[in-house]
Amino acid sequence: MLTAILAITLLALILGLVLGFAAIRFKVEGDPIADQIDKILPQTQCGQCSFAGCRPYAEAIAAGEVDINRCPPGGEATIHALADLLEVEFKPLDEECGVEKPKMLAVIDEDRCIGCTLCIQACPVDAILGAAKHMHTVIASECTGCELCLPPCPVDCIDMVETKPKPNTWRWPDPAHIDLKLGDQP
Amino acid sequence: MTQKLGSFPGGLKLNGQKKRSTQVAIRKMPLSKKLILPLQQHIGEASIPIVSVGDKVLKGQKIAKAEGHVSVALHAPSSGTIIAIDEQPIPHPSGLSALCISIETDGEDQWIKRQPIKDFTEHTEHEIRQLIRDAGIVGLGGAGFPSFIKLNPGVHHHVETLIINGVECEPYITCDDMIMRERAEGILDGIEIMCYALHVKNCVIAIEDNKPEAISALELALGARPHLKETNVVVIPTRYPTGSEKQLIQVVTGKQVPTGGLPIDIGIVSHNVGTTYAIARSIKHGEPLISRIVTVTGREVEHAGNFETLFGTPMHELLEFCGTKRQPEEPFILGGPMMGYNLSGDHLPVTKTANCIIVGVDDGAKASTPLPCIRCGECATACPVSLLPQQLYWHSRAKDLDKAKEYNLFDCIECGCCSYVCPSEIPLVHYFRFAKTEIMNQQQEHAKADIARIRHENRLARLELEQQEKELRQQQRKAALAATQAAKVKQAAELPTEPQTTDSQETQ
Numbered sequence: 001m002l003t004a005i006l007a008i009t010l011l012a013l014i015l016g017l018v019l020g021f022a023a024i025r026f027k028v029e030g031d032p033i034a035d036q037i038d039k040i041l042p043q044t045q046c047g048q049c050s051f052a053g054c055r056p057y058a059e060a061i062a063a064g065e066v067d068i069n070r071c072p073p074g075g076e077a078t079i080h081a082l083a084d085l086l087e088v089e090f091k092p093l094d095e096e097c098g099v100e101k102p103k104m105l106a107v108i109d110e111d112r113c114i115g116c117t118l119c120i121q122a123c124p125v126d127a128i129l130g131a132a133k134h135m136h137t138v139i140a141s142e143c144t145g146c147e148l149c150l151p152p153c154p155v156d157c158i159d160m161v162e163t164k165p166k167p168n169t170w171r172w173p174d175p176a177h178i179d180l181k182l183g184d185q186p
Numbered sequence: 187m188t189q190k191l192g193s194f195p196g197g198l199k200l201n202g203q204k205k206r207s208t209q210v211a212i213r214k215m216p217l218s219k220k221l222i223l224p225l226q227q228h229i230g231e232a233s234i235p236i237v238s239v240g241d242k243v244l245k246g247q248k249i250a251k252a253e254g255h256v257s258v259a260l261h262a263p264s265s266g267t268i269i270a271i272d273e274q275p276i277p278h279p280s281g282l283s284a285l286c287i288s289i290e291t292d293g294e295d296q297w298i299k300r301q302p303i304k305d306f307t308e309h310t311e312h313e314i315r316q317l318i319r320d321a322g323i324v325g326l327g328g329a330g331f332p333s334f335i336k337l338n339p340g341v342h343h344h345v346e347t348l349i350i351n352g353v354e355c356e357p358y359i360t361c362d363d364m365i366m367r368e369r370a371e372g373i374l375d376g377i378e379i380m381c382y383a384l385h386v387k388n389c390v391i392a393i394e395d396n397k398p399e400a401i402s403a404l405e406l407a408l409g410a411r412p413h414l415k416e417t418n419v420v421v422i423p424t425r426y427p428t429g430s431e432k433q434l435i436q437v438v439t440g441k442q443v444p445t446g447g448l449p450i451d452i453g454i455v456s457h458n459v460g461t462t463y464a465i466a467r468s469i470k471h472g473e474p475l476i477s478r479i480v481t482v483t484g485r486e487v488e489h490a491g492n493f494e495t496l497f498g499t500p501m502h503e504l505l506e507f508c509g510t511k512r513q514p515e516e517p518f519i520l521g522g523p524m525m526g527y528n529l530s531g532d533h534l535p536v537t538k539t540a541n542c543i544i545v546g547v548d549d550g551a552k553a554s555t556p557l558p559c560i561r562c563g564e565c566a567t568a569c570p571v572s573l574l575p576q577q578l579y580w581h582s583r584a585k586d587l588d589k590a591k592e593y594n595l596f597d598c599i600e601c602g603c604c605s606y607v608c609p610s611e612i613p614l615v616h617y618f619r620f621a622k623t624e625i626m627n628q629q630q631e632h633a634k635a636d637i638a639r640i641r642h643e644n645r646l647a648r649l650e651l652e653q654q655e656k657e658l659r660q661q662q663r664k665a666a667l668a669a670t671q672a673a674k675v676k677q678a679a680e681l682p683t684e685p686q687t688t689d690s691q692e693t694q
Contacts (some may be wrong), residue, residue: 016675018359038639042631042635043526043634043635043638043639043642044638045634053642054639054642055639055642055643092631123639124642124645124646125641125642126641126644127641132670141639142638142641144634145637165280165282166284167226167276167278167280167281167282167284168226169627169629170278170280170623171284171620171623171624172616172619172620172623173278173620174620175613175616175617175620176583182371
């Protein structure tokens with residue numbers, strides 16, 4: 001009886017020491033779950049989720065403070081990916097945050113731009129180029145379509161345009177929809 | 187020489203339907219009034235125009251230069267005037283437009299000064315490759331990969347065998363068959379140049395056994411060239427899709443190209459016969475790639491056959507020339523019935539990769555509604571790459587793209603065997619093409635998101651740094667102000683009489 005108690009206690013002590021050592025030796029800096037969530041988010045930094053960018057939203061999800069359905073630019077695909085990662089139920093996009101739109105690109109009407117630099121300060125990814133009292137322009141390849149440059153513009157010279165597919169970025173249409181269309185025909 | 191042939195799983199025995207277009211020799215398509223030349227007719231970066239609207243150009247003059255490594259030049263197919271450089275519809279399954287150079291021909295078809303090379307061995311292999319690149323030569327079998335890259339073994343590879351692909355396994359297409367029948371000498375010239383560029387002696391010309399005329403033409407030509415003693419014609423059984431590069435390598439050598447690898451990894455390079463002929467023309471005659479042989483065939487084509495067509499010739503003119511019964515804007519197939527795609531639009535130009543135009547497939551699939559999959563497994567039996575099309579179909583349909591990738595979706599060569607045998611007529615290949623482009627798009631978006639994340643983090647770091655600097659400056663200013671005030675107070679305390687003296691001086 002006594003040996004059994006001693007053996008178990010000893011075992012618990014040794015394992016406890018090993019675990020304690022491992023916790024210090026293999027400590028992971030930062031929050032790996034938040035990193036993984038951040039990887040899935042589209043990085044538009046648009047703030048439609050009510051957080052100041054994708055990273056804060058990812059951290060809030062990781063902490064279990066908010067739902068996974070608050071990212072309109074990511075849309076359903078992102079919600080599915082988050083649901084898979086966190087092993088929770090899929091939820092439709094929260095309409096309060098916005099609606100899923102096709103990919104957009106900000107374009108500055110260069111004739112109307114007065115060079116106020118307000119949009120440059122608003123752009124979360126430094127995708128607008130220009131200087132005070134000089135015309136500004138959007139670096140199309142860097143623009144995430146977050147629309148944050150629209151409200152500050154005093155002369156409303158920024159338009160959001162849908163990105164047109166090019167032959168080398170074109171995607172084959174989903175045949176499942178074509179099946180339906182064919183099925184609809186009399 | 188008899189060589190033991192390998193094999194690949196699956197595949198199909200198809201009705202060739204090739205007789206219709208092989209009755210007459212290759213004819214020349216008359217010069218069109220307007221030629222439309224897309225800047226991207228190859229895999230890789232689009233070429234960059236070096237002419238402007240209004241310029242007069244001569245036949246064979248370079249009008250666009252290669253951009254980046256994977257790219258080739260583009261040449262004027264006939265003499266005339268550049269009338270536009272703008273977006274025009276291109277022959278692409280999307281039906282989208284792309285940047286094109288349009289030439290109004292003057293009818294004189296006047297060549298620029300050509301520089302034929304009599305003895306190519308006087309040039310280095312590198313120079314030969316550059317000449318081939320400057321001649322705008324890409325793979326004419328269908329994919330359009332710049333040929334000069336496939337003639338560069340690099341320092342890490344040794345090429346054992348050069349395979350010349352004269353298989354042409356897809357029904358209806360006969361342009362390679364006809365070029366082998368009529369231009370065997372030119373093909374052998376091309377083989378000599380390629381063997382020189384690749385440092386290879388052993389060359390295999392692979393031809394399916396349903397092309398006896400082509401086989402005898404090439405064997406006859408080979409007989410007259412004793413120095414090409416290690417070049418052999420290998421006759422292989424007719425089976426679809428033997429003409430696909432990796433399947434052909436498996437048949438000829440018995441070796442498999444590893445997943446994600448290239449033929450050069452196992453010491454093999456393969457080129458199409460049409461490309462081989464084009465290389466010979468470019469080196470021996472100094473003629474860049476400005477035309478190709480196009481098969482025009484199908485039930486509705488009265489004078490089916492093969493036509494040497496200048497690039498940029500509108501397809502509807504070619505079809506009219508062959509006496510096609512066709513309504514304007516009626517769709518036709520570009521490529522073969524298995525791997526080609528439907529196009530509509532009359533003014534689409536003939537490009538470097540346009541090997542065949544079919545109007546009216548004889549036993550064409552009826553556009554019926556696909557039925558549910560009955561899990562018969564026929565598709566897996568037919569697949570030449572030993573994939574599981576059924577599993578790929580489920581995952582592509584459910585948009586479970588990661589799973590589709592796990593089932594090696596990207597090894598699919600889109601040959602169409604699975605769709606052909608499917609009793610439920612499910613457009614399997616369409617699903618796979620859809621899933622492939624979705625995955626590629628996702629990868630691009632992920633890459634873009636990563637860049638956006640880095641840019642955002644850098645911006646935040648920069649703003650923080652600016653804030654810190656601002657605070658530091660403020661502190662410094664405050665400190666400086668405090669110091670000067672303290673100094674003033676100190677001064678006032680030390681010299682209490684001095685202000686009075688100055689005052690008295692001033693008042694004096």
